[in-house]
Amino acid sequence: MVKRENFFRFESRTFALSFVLMTFVQNIVSLFLGGEKCLCCSRRTLRIPLCKSCLPKLDSLGFKETCSVCGRELISEIGICSHCRENPALQSLDGAFSLHCYQLWKKSLLFAWKLEDKRSLSPYFAALFHRKLKSLEKETGLALAVVPVPPRKGKIRERGWDQIDELCFYLRKGWNVKILPLLERLTHTQQKKLDRIQRIEGISSSYRLRKEKWLRRKFPHLPEAVVLADDVLTTGSTIEACARELKKLGIKRVFSITLFIVD
Ligand SMILES: [Zn+2]
Numbered sequence: 136m137v138k139r140e141n142f143f144r145f146e147s148r149t150f151a152l153s154f155v156l157m158t159f160v161q162n163i164v165s166l167f168l169g170g171e172k173c174l175c176c177s178r179r180t181l182r183i184p185l186c187k188s189c190l191p192k193l194d195s196l197g198f199k200e201t202c203s204v205c206g207r208e209l210i211s212e213i214g215i216c217s218h219c220r221e222n223p224a225l226q227s228l229d230g231a232f233s234l235h236c237y238q239l240w241k242k243s244l245l246f247a248w249k250l251e252d253k254r255s256l257s258p259y260f261a262a263l264f265h266r267k268l269k270s271l272e273k274e275t276g277l278a279l280a281v282v283p284v285p286p287r288k289g290k291i292r293e294r295g296w297d298q299i300d301e302l303c304f305y306l307r308k309g310w311n312v313k314i315l316p317l318l319e320r321l322t323h324t325q326q327k328k329l330d331r332i333q334r335i336e337g338i339s340s341s342y343r344l345r346k347e348k349w350l351r352r353k354f355p356h357l358p359e360a361v362v363l364a365d366d367v368l369t370t371g372s373t374i375e376a377c378a379r380e381l382k383k384l385g386i387k388r389v390f391s392i393t394l395f396i397v398d
């Protein structure tokens with residue numbers, strides 16, 4: 136278990152300092168506004184909706200054995216879970232990892248972050264993501280850049296932020312992680328047009344690589360391996376669609392880290 140203060144060992148000192156100042160101001164504002172309530176035990180808290188005693192619970196995944204394909208918890212299965220045996224959706228991916236199961240108070244946590252704009256949770260999620268990224272780098276011996284799963288077009292303009300974009304902001308600023316925005320999400324019209332062609336080919340996707348000319352100019356040297364970042368893994372179709380696109384670019388190994396996985 137990790138103590139609250141150890142969550143933020145940012146590598147960048149300047150960023151760490153600005154973070155301390157920012158949280159100080161946010162704590163004061165939160166105090167005047169009445170604070171938050173811990174989503175796990177209902178105790179009153181400041182700024183983030185998790186209290187000091189419940190926060191360390193975020194650090195432990197709680198899975199003993201996980202599926203080697205999708206990262207779900209294995210309950211009496213060996214090696215590969217029944218989901219992946221019955222419906223092998225993740226074919227382009229070289230490994231999926233999730234940090235938490237999507238159950239009980241953790242469900243409320245994702246809801247609070249994503250739909251109630253509790254952005255104070257972002258650096259905590261980024262810290263957990265970063266820790267998993269480092270352990271994956273150690274395990275594979277590869278330097279891993281992060282590719283964000285892109286938001287719906289216009290989301291940042293409408294809502295003011297996107298959770299994966301913010302996660303990547305902390306990864307880049309706090310730990311100097313290389314972020315490669317290689318993918319884009321299709322609009323409904325683009326998707327409809329493509330669907331007709333893709334239906335004939337038997338595939339459909341809402342994601343595609345950004346324009347090749349732009350990609351080659353912006354990222355002349357692409358890494359051998361990347362990690363897709365998303366908040367929740369459900370059927371795996373989003374991650375699979377993104378991984379399939381990335382492999383078209385010649386990236387040899389594509390992993391994914393999601394914060395939550397739905398059983
Ligand atoms: Zn609590």
Ligand SMILES: [Zn+2]
Nearest residue numbers: 202205216219
């Ligand atoms: Zn599985």
